[in-house]
Amino acid sequence: MPDYTLYGTPRSRAFRVLWMLHELELPFNHHPEPPQSAAVRAVHPGGKIPVLVADGTPISDSSAILTYLVDRHGGLTHPAGTLDRARQDALHFRILDEIDALLWTAARHSFVLPEAERVPAIKDSLKTEFTRNAARLADDLGAAPFLMGDTLSLPDIVLGHCLGWAKLAKFPALPDPLDAYLARMRARPAYARAAA
Incomplete structure (x- = not known):
């Protein structure tokens, strides 16, 4: 199972990622950090949220994160190329x-x-x-x-x-x-x- 850590407050686009992680029933850690916090900047220099750290690699932008999750786990999506x-x-x-x-x-x-x-x-x-x-x-x-x-x-x-x-x-x-x-x-x- 991948190791996921999500950075971002729920009152932001990070909520989309939280919701998706729960829909896919994936385990994850969550740090409800605001944008530009030291913790966020440590994983993503731009300081924007959300950031999902997947197996040690940070992914930014909620749409990119959601697409990565559905493609990796095969849920809530249709196959690419269809x-x-x-x-x-x-x-x-x-x-x-x-x-x-x-x-x-x-x-x-x-x-x-x-x-x-x-x-x-x-x-x-x-x-x-x-x-x-x-x-x-x-x-x-x-x-x-x-x-x-x-x-x-x-x-x-x-x-x-x-x-x-x-x-x-x-x-x-x-x-x-x-x-x-x-x-x-x-x-x-x-x-x-x-x-x-």
């Missing part, structure tokens, strides 16, 4: 582009950037775009329990995290199908373990 994997990757990248990027830009202009560099007015346009993108995702989800149909996969972890982040950031209300989807994601035992 059309289902191409669809899965397209959903993953779409969520990063159309949902995650908007939330991160809003965060940067709320508290991440130095105050003199913030443009608070940008958040209104980000929320409008979020509403439009969330409506399209809700239409695409339809009555399916998960983004890829009947089976939880990597994009569900990313979207489930992003939708919870949107609620915390007081973004516009989710369309009913996405609100019900988020409730299903939060009801998963692995989600509860990660949140604890």
Whole structure:
């Protein structure tokens, strides 16, 4: 079994990795360190979180970590080189582009950037775009329990995290199908373990 140590606070993109580790039922150590802490910089000089140290090798970026975990352990993914994997990757990248990027830009202009560099007015346009993108995702989800149909996969972890982040950031209300989807994601035992 690989030796995994995760660095990052649960109130960050590290939550996605925590959730994935629990979904895959993998043992790991967790250091809930904030970005730029001495402990994080010791394993990854850039200081960004999350960082997963796998068998002594640090991996940064939540999407890279999630992809590594599902590929290495063969769960919550479709095999590389298949059309289902191409669809899965397209959903993953779409969520990063159309949902995650908007939330991160809003965060940067709320508290991440130095105050003199913030443009608070940008958040209104980000929320409008979020509403439009969330409506399209809700239409695409339809009555399916998960983004890829009947089976939880990597994009569900990313979207489930992003939708919870949107609620915390007081973004516009989710369309009913996405609100019900988020409730299903939060009801998963692995989600509860990660949140604890």
